[in-house]
Amino acid sequence: MDKREVALARVLLVDDDTAFLEATADLLGLLGHSVQTAASVAEAREKLAKGHFDRVFLDLMLPDGSGFHLLDHVDTERTRVTIITGHPAVKAQVMNLYGLNVNYLIKPLSLDQLQPLFEPAAAEADDDTALHFGELIGETPVMRDLYDIIERVAGTGANVMLLGESGVGKEMVARAIHNASGRSGPFLATNCGAFSSELIGSELFGHEKGAFTGALARRSGLFEEASGGTLFLDEITEMPLGLQTNLLRVLETRTVTPVGSTTAIAVDARVISATNRSEEELVEHRCMREDLYYRLAVFPLQVPALRERTDDIPLLVRWFLRGLNRENGTHFSVNDADLARLADYDWPGNVRELRHIVHRACIMTKTDAGELRFPERFGSPFSRSKQPEAAPTLVGRTIEDVERQLILETLSLYDNNKTRAAEVLGVSVKTLYNRLGAYEADNERSN
Amino acid sequence: MRDRIDRLVHDARGPLNTIVVNAELAQLLQRSGGNPERLQKALAAIVNESQRCNRILQDFRDELQRETPP
Numbered sequence: 001m002d003k004r005e006v007a008l009a010r011v012l013l014v015d016d017d018t019a020f021l022e023a024t025a026d027l028l029g030l031l032g033h034s035v036q037t038a039a040s041v042a043e044a045r046e047k048l049a050k051g052h053f054d055r056v057f058l059d060l061m062l063p064d065g066s067g068f069h070l071l072d073h074v075d076t077e078r079t080r081v082t083i084i085t086g087h088p089a090v091k092a093q094v095m096n097l098y099g100l101n102v103n104y105l106i107k108p109l110s111l112d113q114l115q116p117l118f119e120p121a122a123a124e125a126d127d128d129t130a131l132h133f134g135e136l137i138g139e140t141p142v143m144r145d146l147y148d149i150i151e152r153v154a155g156t157g158a159n160v161m162l163l164g165e166s167g168v169g170k171e172m173v174a175r176a177i178h179n180a181s182g183r184s185g186p187f188l189a190t191n192c193g194a195f196s197s198e199l200i201g202s203e204l205f206g207h208e209k210g211a212f213t214g215a216l217a218r219r220s221g222l223f224e225e226a227s228g229g230t231l232f233l234d235e236i237t238e239m240p241l242g243l244q245t246n247l248l249r250v251l252e253t254r255t256v257t258p259v260g261s262t263t264a265i266a267v268d269a270r271v272i273s274a275t276n277r278s279e280e281e282l283v284e285h286r287c288m289r290e291d292l293y294y295r296l297a298v299f300p301l302q303v304p305a306l307r308e309r310t311d312d313i314p315l316l317v318r319w320f321l322r323g324l325n326r327e328n329g330t331h332f333s334v335n336d337a338d339l340a341r342l343a344d345y346d347w348p349g350n351v352r353e354l355r356h357i358v359h360r361a362c363i364m365t366k367t368d369a370g371e372l373r374f375p376e377r378f379g380s381p382f383s384r385s386k387q388p389e390a391a392p393t394l395v396g397r398t399i400e401d402v403e404r405q406l407i408l409e410t411l412s413l414y415d416n417n418k419t420r421a422a423e424v425l426g427v428s429v430k431t432l433y434n435r436l437g438a439y440e441a442d443n444e445r446s447n
Numbered sequence: 448m449r450d451r452i453d454r455l456v457h458d459a460r461g462p463l464n465t466i467v468v469n470a471e472l473a474q475l476l477q478r479s480g481g482n483p484e485r486l487q488k489a490l491a492a493i494v495n496e497s498q499r500c501n502r503i504l505q506d507f508r509d510e511l512q513r514e515t516p517p
Binding site: 017019020023024026027030084106107108109110111 | 460461463464465466467468469471472475476479481485489492495496
């Protein structure tokens with residue numbers, strides 16, 4: 001494969017055995033993947049903070065710590081992690097702690113073991129599942145509209161701001177736009193909320209040696225590294241307002257000045273940003289400069305929530321399940337009744353929550369079972385806490401009835417403290433006692 | 448003894464791992480007419496790691512012999 005073509009997968013190899021590291025990097029490179037290496041926890045952490053990887057191969061015994069320490073820095077929902085170990089007992093530990101997104105291989109590795117791990121990264125569609133722009137699944141009208149918009153905006157080079165709830169797949173849409181754009185440079189993603197306000201400037205714009213304590217060498221920022229490609233700024237509203245001024249200048253001048261430098265460097269990165277907030281919330285919470293908004297949102301694009309496209313749920317479930325079956329050697333399927341139940345749920349966590357549910361079902365279902373077992377109820381603690389208590393209806397009830405309920409529930413809330421309840425209700429304690437006496441008399445008459 | 452054997456297996460897998468990967472790499476390079484210097488480097492790594500593996504096994508045997516009365 002011509003290595004100048006877009007690589008199949010972005011891979012990070014972490015192992016302190018340099019002979020193994022070099023050979024494996026060359027081997028995967030010959031197969032067309034883009035490979036970076038790290039020989040320590042510190043080096044790997046730095047590379048993980050700087051860019052996204054589709055797959056990480058991770059040795060556990062590293063000179064400055066355990067590979068497990070790195071797993072906390074990896075979004076295992078988006079990055080597949082394979083632990084390479086010489087110790088089979090690791091398997092149970094890995095499964096218990098990290099579920100099915102982290103698998104393991106026992107040394108010695110062979111090409112036959114490595115190659116199947118990349119099949120999802122080759123973006124091959126399975127059977128009847130089309131993978132639009134190499135990233136997106138869905139055939140509902142809202143998704144087809146989205147694909148049309150992506151095709152139109154991709155080639156223009158315009159900065160795009162993606163709006164949508166958490167878990168709808170904004171980064172995947174950003175990648176889709178990049179893939180459709182034909183831009184030759186890389187796609188780099190970063191979360192503006194992941195860095196401290198002191199470090200984010202250096203991450204985005206780079207720094208000169210000695211610019212601050214710990215700046216031991218000159219370092220390129222993400223804008224330089226994404227030049228010719230696409231830079232995805234997730235959670236853009238988490239960027240400190242002070243830094244937004246610097247970002248605005250970069251977008252206006254198309255140059256960056258690294259921290260500690262006086263020389264501007266020309267950059268040519270297309271910026272796609274994303275936020276969970278609505279446009280109204282952007283204004284209300286004043287978390288973004290208005291002038292920056294206009295530069296970033298040359299084309300604002302709403303990514304639909306999963307509840308707007310429930311007909312895509314079967315496609316998504318089958319896609320997730322195929323990947324999980326392939327990785328773990330299982331053969332689970334899902335029945336139509338469960339698909340109908342899944343389509344009925346509201347999905348406040350969107351596609352991410354759906355994947356989580358499928359993933360958990362795979363863990364909870366016995367390996368030799370044919371069909372996945374889903375829980376009786378769907379919903380995460382976060383989704384349940386957002387659901388408001390059903391307000392009791394007042395229409396059709398007498399005033400006495402509503403008053404009685406209000407008094408009794410207020411007493412219950414304050415542990416039958418009549419003084420406190422009377423204060424909250426705005427009546428005297430004597431009035432409260434009179435009401436309670438009347439209710440007791442009513443109860444006795446009824447009995 | 449079981450722990451020591453487990454450790455031996457774990458330690459031996461390191462060089463074996465490097466041997467296998469370099470062998471696969473050498474095959475790919477040879478088939479694709481790749482960089483001959485890189486091919487030589489892969490073959491040299493196989494030789495070195497085979498010797499390292501042999502040392503690990505030898506050390507284990509020596510350790511057992513020291514502990515076992517003649």
